[in-house]
Amino acid sequence: MNRYVLHYAPDNASLIVRLALELARLPYDTRLVDRAAAEQTSAAYRRLNPHWMIPVLETPQGPIFETGAILLWLADTHGGLAPAPDHPDRAAVLKWLFFVSNTLHPALRMTFYPDRYAGPDPAHQASLRDTMQAALKTHLGQLDALAASRPAWLDHETPGILHCYLACCLRWCALYPRTTDRSWFRLADTPHLHNLCLNLETLPCTLTAQAAEGLGPTPFTAPRLANPPEGSAT
Numbered sequence: 001m002n003r004y005v006l007h008y009a010p011d012n013a014s015l016i017v018r019l020a021l022e023l024a025r026l027p028y029d030t031r032l033v034d035r036a037a038a039e040q041t042s043a044a045y046r047r048l049n050p051h052w053m054i055p056v057l058e059t060p061q062g063p064i065f066e067t068g069a070i071l072l073w074l075a076d077t078h079g080g081l082a083p084a085p086d087h088p089d090r091a092a093v094l095k096w097l098f099f100v101s102n103t104l105h106p107a108l109r110m111t112f113y114p115d116r117y118a119g120p121d122p123a124h125q126a127s128l129r130d131t132m133q134a135a136l137k138t139h140l141g142q143l144d145a146l147a148a149s150r151p152a153w154l155d156h157e158t159p160g161i162l163h164c165y166l167a168c169c170l171r172w173c174a175l176y177p178r179t180t181d182r183s184w185f186r187l188a189d190t191p192h193l194h195n196l197c198l199n200l201e202t203l204p205c206t207l208t209a210q211a212a213e214g215l216g217p218t219p220f221t222a223p224r225l226a227n228p229p230e231g232s233a234t
């Protein structure tokens, strides 16, 4: 098999894919996307992802963008990261994976980049941010209730793509955006998701990502801003 190439920036959505690649012990190389130079908008990068977003995973089937699509493709191609297509738990994992990628993650993006969704008026931006933070609180409560019910595909023994996606979203809730009050979020309010993060933090996939992206000792349960060896988060 060819080595995959992950186009990444530290502490960006590419971190989710890196964790999944590491979890499945898949060989890959990385190419830094220099966000400080807005390299994601370059012609070369737009040939990989016309939407100018990180990540992209180059595969033998061509470049894949959209984090959820990459995760699902990896799980289906290699197994082990999610229940197989004919497994009875497949439907449950799919619906929650798509909930995270279609609803939770976009809500987070709207709190990071409110100007892109609400326009230049600061009052409109603040209103969108408040609305999205309230929505995120609801979504995280739903996900915590799900984790509390201990489905086999979300427990500690079988970490997979959903664990990687959720832990990173929780990290970003705690850290970003830097410029506004983030007291709406406390990981302790979702104790079952806290446990999921705690467990992921003990795994080699996280240790490798920590070193590669400068994530600090407790990247999910008590995150601090990345201090990466190369590149920048924003």
Ligand SMILES: N[C@@H](CCC(=O)N[C@@H](CS)C(=O)NCC(=O)O)C(=O)O
Pocket (backbone or CB within 6 Å): 011, 012, 013, 014, 040, 052, 053, 054, 055, 065, 066, 067, 068, 101, 105, 109
């Ligand atoms: N829907 C995309 C979202 C990815 C995303 O939000 N990427 C951010 C970094 S975390 C990005 O590329 N930001 C740069 C920009 O929007 O200009 C996915 O799931 O891959």
